[in-house]
Amino acid sequence: MRRRSRMSLFLTGERQAWIFVFKCLLAFYLTAWLSMLLQLQQPATAMITVAIVMHPQRGMVLAKSFYRAIGTVTGSLFALLLMALFPQQSELLVLSLSLWVGLCSGGAVFHRNFRAYGFVLAGYTAAVVVLPAASDPHRIFDTAMLRVSEVMLGIVVAALVSDMVWPEGLRDVLQRTEREHYEDFMALARESLLGSIPRAQLEQAHLRCVRAAVQLEDLRASVVFEDPQARARSSRMRLLNLRYMAAATSFQSLHHLINRLERGHHGRTAQALIQLYAPVGEALAPAGSLAPRPLAARLDACEERLQVRAAQLRATLRQEPDLLLEFDSGATLLRRFAGELCDFVALEATLRDTQGHLPGASERVVFRRSNDRVAALIAAARTFFTMLGLGAFWLMTAWPSGTTAMLLATLFSGLLATTSAPVAATANTLAGFALGALASYVSAFVLLPGGDGFVMLVLGTLPLLMIGPYLTTRNATLPGVGTGYTLGFVLMLALKNPMTYESERFINEALASLFGLMVTGMAFMVIPAVVGTRWLWRRQMQQLRRQVQRAATAPMPGLLYAFESGHRDLFHQIVQHTRHGSASSRSLMAWGLAIHECGRALLELRQDMESAALPPDVRALAQQAVQALAQLYDEPDKARWTQADRAVECAIVRVCHSLPRARASCQPVLSHLLQLRNALRDDESALAPYIVGHADNRRA
Template sequence: MSVEPSANRSIGKAAAAIAGAASRYWRAPATRADADAVLFSVKSFAAAMLAYYIALRIGLPKPFWAIVTVYIVSQTSAGASLSRGVYRFAGTLIGAVATVAIVPNFVNDPIACSAVLACWIGFCLFFSLLDRTPRAYAFVLAGYTASLIGFPSVQDPGAIFDTASVRVQQILIGILCAVLVHRYVLPKHMTGQFTVKLSAMLRDVRRLAGDALNGTPGANRSERNQLAADLLALQGFATHLPYDAAPVTPDAKKLQLLHDRLARLLPLATEIEDRIHFLGAEGDNPPIELIAFLGDVGIWIATVEATARENAAVHLIARARSLQRHFSAEAATPGDRLAANLAGHLAEMIGLLQDCDRLGRNVATADRSREAASLHGALRATGYVYHRDPWMAGRAALGAIVGILIGCALWVWSAWPEGGTAISIFGVCCALFGNVDAPVPNVIKYLVGSFYGVAISLAYSFVILPQVTDFAVLVAVLAPAFLFAGSLQARPSTTFMALGITLTIPILSGLGANYTGDFAQSLNTITALFAATGFGVVSMSLFQTIPVDAAINRLLRLSRRDVSRRALGGLPDEAHWRSLMIDRTALLLPRLRVSNQDDLDVLDDTLHHLRIGQAVGQLRTAIPQVKGDIGDKVSELLSTIAARFSAGSLTGSVDHIGFDRRIETLAAMIAVSSMKDRSRMLDLLIDLRFALASSGTADGGCSS
């Protein structure tokens, strides 16, 4: 039988359509996320069962702690799993040693022992909040472990050393199994995720620079703010890279250099945008050569081919410097001085974009000397700078201590036999969930997961496990619950609920060498679990929750205080200042989503603080080279700005026209003086004027 050619073509088209649809389905982000979650769940379950088997073979009591460890350590990438495992083991060891040191020394005074344990947990929480890097997990686990081991041992301290020793062994087994499986079985490398994120950021920053040339203030506010959040996310990836198993990982020094340039580009794009807008709005007909140059820069930014961009960048920088010298030599009008300032900023922007291209292409290579020689600007790398607030960290730590002490008092007053278990669970909640402004929603998610975990555990303990007599069958019957919970754990929105399941089932089911189902004991443990988490919701609401508006206002107040410090000569490192303010912007973004404040206005304030702080810091550094009356007037201007931005109210009125006039007077004096660095001082005053103007009356700005 023969088939007509037209029928063959129809079949071929149908097959191609089906294949295309299948390809699009598998490439879809949602499908890939589901596949990654399933793979993570299977690997985590395999690691958990391996750890459980080893703990059983060794004969460790309560081998289910090895399962719990696997699910706490496991992350969706190999590098993050290893780093988390390393810090978990370090924290567990420190916490176990601290507990062994505390409990026996207060054996005759359970109340004092509980108070010291509470202070230790608060101390660990304080430093975990200050650190803000993956290292913070070690502090979390140091407090977590002390709570789990210490409180149940307060009334039976004799076995504290054995308990701590066994716990460390179980956790080490769980860590090793989790790390080995996630590292060597279909590993998902952090380096790949980092590279994708970096490529997207480099495209975004070029688009941000291109949009700035339009001279439309505020047109790219959301993209600019997102870049700050992306820099924090990129740093989160970068901290795990040393632990990644990829053949080649990005060089840490180059990552710091790249971050410094991206951080400078964020305010620089806004500075260029303001100057272009001002030149156009004044109607003074900007110089033709400057307009032509802006068009060429826009074409260069839009160029896709990397080699073409590289070749053209050198010529564009030379043209920008030539224009800067030309307008500086003329300097007959404020417009000439502004054109010279704009040309200098454009040269800097082109150089920074070229550096980002080079570093982005060669970030994983080892040849640092040749790469460094080709970069523009400073080569001393600062890297990402984290905002740290000891006052807020201390407030959260004190709240945890107060909550634990109240719980201990209720335990002693009621003489509840399971009180030690309940307080140990509550201490874990304080350590594990206390690293955010509002921990209660996460505790509630964990509590919801625990309800599911308890229901599943009771079914296992008294219906399924009594029928199991073989390890392979045990693995098979545990698989459905753990695979489902593991897939939930891989998704950020359900991670805490999944932990409520994966941490509850092994403990309540009593997964040991032999079946030991005890309904009364299970009921007591369940009661302790829900009493502890319920009390945790109340206590953490009262003592560890920071209202979102209070957190936002504190960040803004600290930024204003630091502007004042820079005006007086403090915080002199410019790269450090920029990175610190970008980190504060990234911290504001998630808070603003749940606050009643205007997110764009608040984020604009932060960028204004960044720019003003940079301008006043540069002027303060230049004062020693300025002699006579001019130097005194510059110093007086900076002192006035410092007083305006000193810690206090977030808003207020100021004679911004007066600031503008003072800057104009200073610029006129410098323009006719014989100063050696006259052009540099004029540029700094222009930068200050635009920075203050952008901040408006709320920040004491001036009108340009």
């Protein structure tokens, strides 16, 4: 059975791979035919566009095409401006072009998603337009128009082929992925309501939640390009993701509290909270359906039962005031989780039941990305110096093919800067490019000269060209080789209208292209990429801790979603380049949970402070606690931990003193302060090395 299953998976993968190969080849040759029919100067430019934007899923093709089109137009306009400013000053022209390409490369590293293609193409198109026209500025406008026309033709053909020939849409993938994450979270919530969860299990749950949230946003951002219904539902999908993240955070915080109470010998309070869980547990019980609509109705009915049950359980703890405070804090957290879970499930039900545009207003939510400016500046500087060096070499030697070397460096400096091992990626691309150039030579000088017409062009190139798209489907084992092969074949074949066969020019262009790639690899050695380095890991960890400072100081409107999404996006970046099971991985997991819990508690505390009429002394002490916690996470040490612990304790004492005369406003604030104190004194958290070891501070 296993052999059959493996064979079935293999055959399915091969079928999908060859469908992609067929679509790529169809788009290549259709683009070449239309380019020649429309008498465009360089059909190869349009074919290179197809090679860059093609993807097995049409949403990805449309997303890449959209940003590539924007980048192409932007680069062309900048090229016209550049030539207008420096028509006869080649040195200033190369300097300005190098600066522009460097900035575009930095923009690609900063954004990391499909917008990166727009930045790469803005730099590449400017170089494609400017460099050939440097010796004849009067050609600049015609060159710009031709390059834009060729690129747009490639984009249109790739989009049409992807959309009409065995289309593989992202909408079904998004729905399937979203439902899988929904069921996974519901199963976790159902299975864990019977008691405490080990910290290792909470860490893995947090990691799954982070990956799910980022994956859903990435899919949503791409599927809006292919489906009008997806565009109409886009804001609700983002809101669903927000509610998913909010419920997951409250779930983790609640189980942290139960774990701490049990470790701190407060078993009665922990058991009371577990019993308070019962209505939610019954709603999620295996006997009940996890279908969103009936589950939302059961969870909505839990609210009244939770209030009644909380009053009953609270009565059993009246003789112990300290336990009563901890129970009230946990009950508040549990009610928040139940409410957020109900909101999440209700919106899930609405999205499943409603097709097309959803009625009613929706919150404006934005998934905040955590991008590193220093990494982008380093990439910009590396590309700038690479282009400047190649440009100076070109001007000094008057090498006719020097512009080709600059074009290859422009393209791959931006594309490879986002990888964690750019030198290895450059080497793989270089190997693929060399193989593609060799195959192109065989086609151009052995197979094609003996034929005539477009059919012979297809027959003379098809057997060798199809290798590139197939290798692209094996990118996991041969990263970059397929892309390099395809670009090498198409670029070196250099289809023109009319076609010319010059072996000397071919060899010169091939050597220039390989030289440009080698210089790019050398630039990555001299100025290494920071992605995946220990330096960037430490920097990103500092940025991760500063998410607490953002939660403590940033303006409140939209802060909840900015914190939830920004923290997860940054955590996802770090975990991608952290070896699983290492000390760095354990440290990251511990800090991720601590930052998430503390930051969310600070958000809820600040919201209660703004909405409630607190006594002035309570407000002042609570604000001091917020500031002390922000300083602790910014630069953790024992002194700041002591200061934060003292500030939180003083605020708790003052709130308890004011509770009898202002219970309605002070009770929520007290609950969040107690949660923050428990998190501070958790001797299994990331803050454990900074905890001062006296008895009071060890109290859970």
